[in-house]
Amino acid sequence: MSFSGVYDIAASALQAQTSRMNTVASNLANAGSVAASEKEAYRAIKPVFATLYQQAQTGELQGAKVNIAGVLQSDRVPERRHQPDHPLADNDGYVYHAGVNVMEEMADMMSASRSFESAVEVIGRVNSMQQGLLNLGQR
Template sequence: MSISNIFDIAGSGMSAQSIRLNTTASNIANAESVSSSIDETYRARHPVFAVALQQAQGFDNANQALQRSAGRGVEVTGIVESQAPLRPQYQPNHPMANEEGFVFYPNVNVVEEMTNMISASRSFQTSADIMNTAKEMTQRVLTLGQG
């Protein structure tokens, strides 16, 4: 694995966590939106991560085989809607109430979303720290011949 792969892997992690943070922000922003029907109500969204694998087809030795099995980062394969039940509330005087007097709130758990936000932020910071460490290592290698 070359040093440039470290930057690619850490960069893909930062990109994935940015998408996670944006999705979490969208969920929190819509946590208290209401609708008069189940079909129109906002549903919490969550990104799906997967390992981005090496693209090389063949390999000649054990080192190449090891690199083949290692990932080259993370990728977001999609964003899925939560299937958790919505929160119906009886509010007959609400302007968005349906014929039975119910309004529907999203299935967003704000505490869970705040936890996701903290986790995404820390993962992003960890990837940034990895990039910093790799940069420092590269700079030290360049100064080895000076003396």
Template sequence: MSLFNVFNIAGSGMQAQTVRMNTTASNLANVDSVATTPEQAYKAKHPVFASVLNAQMTGGVKVKDIYQSDAEHLMRYEPNNPQSNNEGYVFQSNVNSIEEMVNMISASRSYQNNVEIMNTSKEMLTKTLSLGK
């Protein structure tokens, strides 16, 4: 495995963490969304990652799928809400804001780790090239 492959691997990790941060941001933006029925209520989304290993034995990661959470939606009594059903209830999104904040911190740190890997690899390549001078 060449040192140049590190850039591809770290780059794929950065792309995957970007998807993770975007889905988490979408979940957090919809944490207070309500709907008339559970089917209409916002469902939390989470990316599914898969490792990549090709013939050159270089790896990486890719987003395999984005699934919607099947956690239950909470009913809240709000008879004055225009989206309430006939009984006066609205259905909240099934987003857990604490869980999503932990996901955001984790994704952000993973992204930063991949940036550090790229920077370290760049420094190593630069030092290797300067040895020939």
């Protein structure tokens, strides 16, 4: 595999983790939101990743990239609370709080951050290897 192949794979990982961090940020930003109905309540979103295998012309596997296949809404039911004085309360006095688990989102953010750092480290190591090869050529 060439150095550019490694860069391509690491770049796809960076894009995937950036997408993941963006969805986590959206979920955390909306965690405290309320709505007048269950249908209108915010539900957490999650990116869906797929593997794209790369094969050489000889047919052998050369690597795999991460592809963002889409973003799905969580099926977690929003929490229904009786708050008759709330301006968004329905006829029965209920409001619907976002279907977001803040602890899960924070754990997901930490995982995405570490994965992002790992991809950056790979890029740094490949860059270091290229510099070493250039230095060998100058001797």
